[in-house]
Amino acid sequence: MxxxxxxxxxxxxxxxxxxxxxxxxxxxxxxxxxxxxxxxxxxxxxxxxxxxxxxxxxxxxxxxxxxxxxxxxxxxxxxxxxxxxxxxxxxxxxxxxxxxxxxxxxxxxxxxxxxxxxxxxxxxxxxxxxxxxxxxxxxxxxxxxxxxxxxxxxxxGRTPQITPHSVCLQCKLKGNICVQVLGTPCLGPVTHGGCGAVCPTYHRGCYGCYGPKETANTSSLAAWFSRRLGLSEDSLVRAFRTFYANAPEFRRESEAHEK
Amino acid sequence: MKSRTIKVSYLARVEGEGGLYLRIKDGAVAEVKLKIFEPPRFFEAFLRGRQYHEAPDITSRICGICPVAYQMSAVHAMEDALGVKVAGPLRDLRRLIYCGEWIESHALHVFMLHAPDFLGYQDAIRMAQDHAEVVKMGLRLKKIGNQVVTLVGGREIHPINVRVGGFYRVPEKKELSSLTEDLKWAREAALKTVRWVAGFPFPEFEADYEFVSLRPEAEYPFNEGRLASNQGLDIKVPDYDEHFAEEHVAYSNALHSRHQGLGPYFVGPMARYNLNFHRLTPLAQEAATAAGLGEEVRNPFRSIIVRAVETLYAVDEALRLIAAYERPEQPAIKVEVRAGVGYAATEAPRGLLYHRYRLDEQGAILEAKIVPPTSQNQKVIERDLQQFVEQRLDLPDDQLTWQCEQLVRNYDPCISCATHFLPVSLERL
CATH class of the missing domain: 3.40.50.700 (NADH:ubiquinone oxidoreductase-like, 20kDa subunit)
Known part of the structure; x- marks a missing residue:
């Protein structure tokens, strides 16, 4: 208080x-x-x-x-x-x-x-x-x-109303067309919302600058990036290792793709 | 003779962490140090191995006050390396987003960081108790600058829409036109600002500076032009490294720049103004003249007027760009990756910002060099302090200290920017 x-x-x-x-x-x-x-x-x-x-x-x-x-x-x-x-x-x-x-x-x-x-x-x-x-x-x-x-x-004297959901949910609320469906790698599914899904709104993939959301399934997303969108292992390392490189979820995922 | 020390542990109303130290002995300044203890963050080092297209997003994180400047220098340097040139409406949108940043950054500095010195307040919040209307006007002006950056860039701090080759998404004409009414208000507000700051009391002080800025053929500089100075420099941006060098001193985490063979040099609004007065819009030129500025300004305390004039120019230019805008069919031109070296300098609100990158054939960055405006101004700031203090030794400590702080703030130093420099030893790694 x-x-x-x-x-x-x-x-x-x-x-x-x-x-x-x-x-x-x-x-x-x-x-x-x-x-x-x-x-x-x-x-x-x-x-x-x-x-x-x-x-x-x-x-x-x-x-x-x-x-x-x-x-x-x-x-x-x-x-x-x-x-x-x-x-x-x-x-x-x-x-x-x-x-x-x-x-x-x-x-x-x-x-x-x-x-x-x-x-x-x-x-x-x-x-x-x-x-x-x-x-x-x-x-x-x-x-x-x-x-x-x-x-x-x-x-x-109350708790801030800041929800822990992903960027994806914010995209849906805005009515954005999913950029990943259009073939652009997007960290939205594993990234904490709060930015207002600004990157997908501007037709680019989320780059994760709000960090991992709760229970982020990064390995599933990395597999999608790799199999469906053809990203190299090196690209996967960089995708998870930029603005939130040190967050445990993103760190584990980037290390998993390091040679 | 007695010895005297002027010390400011934490410089306030600047961006980032710095201090000031002056030792006076026998009526002369024996030692002067602008100390930068902002922790180093090593951008040039971790850019190595990253892809060329990551540079604008990564380097914007050097500075939260002028991220657009970093993005602009990065994309232009990369485009230089890849042999492409952005023209037409995409080029205009880049000028427009830069206008937004100048408005927001200059309004922040004029109203919140610098004006309180002239009127004797600790900060703009306390100043607002006596000058509420003017502070509110400044805040609205700043907000309009941020609206321009947000519309074009996606958000005001670390915009997400800038890319090598152009943008991710280009706005509709009607989206940009939605800014017009606010910008018209801003034009009046900027005019009032020029008049307001012109009435401040200015300490008598002038020095013999070498002013360095971009000088394009026609327009006032943002992203293009040759590098020029009032002492005859006139070179292409890729020749920057042959003329300017950095050195590392023990008391600072920022490297000091000097013009080889000439010494300290001055970048920022006053340098741009002095080298490009005739490239300002007629409205900005008239306002400057009415405010008592000649075509050349040499008193750095009057830089606050120049900043207000540049704010007016940026508003005027934004209105022109919006009126002329036709939405391009593609948000970006195609770039093809190749090995090479690219150079660019653009005009950040506080002065020249130089980037150089070397890329391999896969587009990975092999080497990066970034020289921000504040590291270029450090030597001039120190020289100013020495000369200024020697003329005012009779002032009591508290007044002299405050005036020294005010002098440093003349340069709108961005210490966060100034703290990660020159890969002096990169070549030997």
Whole structure:
């Protein structure tokens, strides 16, 4: 339950593109209403004012990739009554979790002339690998309407109405013609909805940026991709290893097709 | 003589994580560092082995503020490698989606990140308590930019509709026309914005910059043009690497760029404006002149006016593109995979964004190089800080610190972007 009086909101960023915290500023119609209900106590992207905790509601964008951040997330947790991971990076490790499949040292030498200046961990990990997370909002990027629902639910002291069904169901609700039936590989059957089935609506296959849905049958879908649509093993690895590469269901499936 | 330190641990109202450190000794700046501690994410490394058609979706994740810029640089570089050129309405749609991104990103920066400095507020939310109407106008302007990106791209952050060769789906004429009324409102709002920001108090400060931007034949630059500067540079985009180099310094996770033989250079709205003033629409030129801008601007604090002028241009150009639009029969042109190297530079809201890819004969990426605007501006920012602070040593720490922050924000730095660079050693791997 939110506290009496104006609850304090904090927004934190770890390794990410900034897009998920930007989603809050992208709520152009609602932003002033949100800040009318919540005190913007800490949100570096938006304000010079940086109030100390404790915070009532904390939104965290980004994955943990450095020792500094691995310590900081514990401090953020201690200062926060209700902590929400927003976006793929915070929920699963993000695209930077592609390092988890390689030797990170090779990555550093590929990008930087002086690897000794760079401090990074071998794995990009979700917040939940480090601290207790009270709620996870998936998506790369998150859907701003879901973010507003989450904030409204928090203020009302109820559970957010964010359903765990697949992109397929959203496609059916929109009346889209199935792109997979037309021969385009689509991760919709195994992917968490929330985006509004935006890719199939634009005539392309879903690429899984909301992560695995509950009980995702990835091996059945991979078999369909392979037998019916002729995808190579290499293509299957890449299909499951992009924005949610580190999610256990997608990770297992990509590893199953690796030579 | 006493020594003094100006330190900002976390720079606010910028995208990503950075800080600022200045050491002043004997009346001079002894040390200045724009620190970027945004964790590295290694895009160039994990792009290797991915297919050419994945680059626009993957590189858009470098930046949630300017994903369209990454998608545009990626598709144009891939098309260069594959020897195809997108023209006609598909080319226009790419300009249109870029207009949307400039409107949304510039409105974010002008109203929410930069204006509070000039008016003495910690943030736009507090500014809204005294300036509600103007903040609401800024939010609506930003929203209209996002609507353009969403309609053409599918969603505002990390659009899904951009592909090598064109788009997955092209909008109907009537879908685009549905934006016209809002864009007409936006044109008025952008004009008001130019007037509003022109009245801000600007610190006296000018420096001798080399401005670098694209310079196309006719239009104001988005996706095309030669690379030009006010100091005589005039080259093709594929020659970028021969003229510009990056270096890795200990205190930053972003590489610093310099123009070889010349030093720091300046990219972004002011560079574009100074090199392309006559390519702006008449309306944007008139608004700039009425706001007191000449054909060249050298005070970086006035970049907020230039951003407002570019917002007006982007709205004007979006209206023109929508009026002229005829839906193409195919959403994309056909591309055939071949081995090769491709280059592209496009104009992200905050400046030049260079991509280079080398592909094998199956279309897999062998090597990627990405140089975002903020890494190119870092050296100029540091030089500005040094010169600016040396002129203002009499200011108390809190004022000087705030003005230094404001100076950094002149560049609308995107630190998330700036943190994954140059495959210096790629060739030796």
């Amino acid at each position: 939110p506290p009496k009086g104006k609850p304090k909101l904090s927004v934190w960023k770890f390794a990410s593109c900034d897009g998920c915290q930007l989603s809050l500023l992208d709520c152009e119609d609602e932003l002033l209403a949100v800040t009318g209900e919540l005190e913007l106590a800490y949100f570096v992207e938006a304000s010079r004012a940086m109030a100390k905790g404790p915070y009532d509601l904390t939104l965290v964008d980004g994955s943990i990739t450095t020792t500094h951040d691995a310590e900081l997330i514990h401090k953020v947790r201690r200062a926060s009554k209700y902590l929400v991971a927003i976006g793929t990076c915070a929920c699963s490790g993000g695209i930077q979790a592609l390092r988890n499949f390689k030797d990170v040292h090779d990555f550093i030498t590929a990008v930087y002339a002086h690897p000794e200046y760079i401090s990074t961990l071998a794995q990009s990990t979700p917040l939940s690998a480090h601290v207790k997370v009270d709620y996870q909002l998936n998506g790369c990027p998150i859907n701003k309407h879901q973010l507003l629902e989450l904030i409204s639910a928090y203020l009302a």
